[in-house]
Structure formats: structure tokens, C-alpha cells
Amino acid sequence: MNYYTSQRLSPSITRITDFTGVCCYLVEGEEKACLLDTCNGFGNIREYAETLTDKPLFIILTHGHIDHAPGACWFDEVYLNHADLKLVHQHASRSYRLERFSADPQNQTIPQADYCPDFTGKYRDIQDGQDFDLGGVSIQMIACPGHTQGMMMPLVREERTIIFGDGCGVGVLLFGENSSTVSEYKKSLEKIQMLQDQYDLILRNHGTFTSPKELLGNVIECCNAILEGRASGQKIITHGIEFFIAQAVDEQENRLDGKTGNIKYTADKAC
Ligand SMILES: [Zn+2]
Structure with missing residues (x-):
């Protein structure tokens, strides 16, 4: 089964979306x-991505969550901010994914063989501001701790495009030991x-x-509202x-x- 579709956004950027609606x-x-x-x-996202490019392919993860990191298993090494190492070891593990996904009746028709294996390669750290030169196109990785401690936002300089990913959006999640405080x-x-x-x-991933x-100014205003006691107080289950x-x-949720x-x-x- 093919789990992916793609859409070319510009000469150098292509969006790949999986069947759950998350993209990379x-x-x-x-x-x-x-x-x-x-x-x-x-499935195998590496094989899929290699049908879209004839250039040597490498991986950078923006953060360690279950819906972004697991497909890295098809590579020998992957770049990830080491502040997310503990998180990725849990979220990318096959047993954790089997437990999380198979709990949803919607996913029960997915053959177990299609859950990709555990990553056995090396996680290489990323520094704030680190540049990756692809030849005429470069990506600068900007640290943005919040959603996770190791959250990074890639800036594709020549395209004047930033990938906020899960780091800033319409409903940024801050929870648990892996997220930062609002301040x-x-x-x-x-x-x-x-x-x-x-x-x-x-660009974002969901x-x-x-x-x-x-968006950015509005989310900063949300931080101020929380810190100054002006937040809505509304509760929501996600x-x-x-x-x-x-x-x-x-x-x-509009x-x-x-x-x-x-x-x-x-x-x-909220502090
Ligand atoms: Zn996330």
C-alpha cells in the first residue's frame, strides 16, 4: 500500500502528505x-521520496514526535536537536507506535508489516543557526523551544520560506515534560x-x-494573554x-x- 502523496510547491520544495493528513x-x-x-x-517514505528526486537524500527532523520522526528509520543517520533525544526514543519506537495507532479503530486494517522498524542509526545533533547547503539552496535551522524542547524551524533562505511545523500554528500544543513553559x-x-x-x-505540518x-504576532499575543491572566479559560480535549x-x-476550533x-x-x- 502507498501511504503518501506529493505536491510540488516551488522548484525546490515539495510537500509529501501521508494518509493521516500530516505532511513533511x-x-x-x-x-x-x-x-x-x-x-x-x-510504508517506506525513503523509497517514496526517492521517486521525487535523483539527488542524494538526507534527513533532518524538526522535533521528536510520533507523527514526524519514525520514517527516519530508513536512514543510517539523521539530524535532530539532542534536546529531543529522550522524546524520540519513545515516540519513534515501533512498539510505542503499534500501541498508539492500533488503539484507533480506523487504523486496524493497517498490516503490522507496514509499521516501519525501529531506527538503529545515529542521531546527529543540530546547533541553533546551523546551515545545510544543498547547492544553490540552503536551509538554516532555528531553535524554537516550546512545543518540544528540541523544536527547530527550518528557514529555506533562497525560497524566503520558513517551516514553522508544529512550533507555531493555529493550536500549538504545550504539555508534559517535553514542552516549555509559556514564558x-x-x-x-x-x-x-x-x-x-x-x-x-x-509552512506547517498539519x-x-x-x-x-x-500568525506569529498573534501567537505571541496568546502568550501574553496567558501570562497576564487574560486567557479564555475555555477547556478543550485533544x-x-x-x-x-x-x-x-x-x-x-476557529x-x-x-x-x-x-x-x-x-x-x-502557564508561567
Ligand atoms: Zn509535534
């Missing part, structure tokens, strides 16, 4: 190609704000996959966890004030 991005230069994330780990997250976003003149396009530029949401939303950008957080992160 293939960036190609004249000499190399880079897969930024790997989706949920069904730490706000500092990360203010650092990204300093780069605003270097990008025109924001939902609509893209956002207008005002992935079985009860979150507070910064700005009030309707049943489709903000009532019509703006885009929101934060879902557990009470322990």
Missing part, C-alpha cells in the same frame, strides 16, 4: 536533497520575530499547511488530554474573534 517537506538543491521530517512511519516559548517566538524580513511564506504572516486554550474558539493562531496548554505551562 522535501527540499532539493543542485547537489543534495533534504527530507524535513518523515511523517508517521508507515520560555514566548522568548523563542520573539527570536523568530527578528527573522521576519527573511521569509514571506510560512491542517491547512500554511498561515499568513500575522489526543485525550484536557487543555486550556488561550483564545476562545468555536467547535471547529477563534471567535476571527484571528488565526492559538495555544493549547496544560495548567503547569
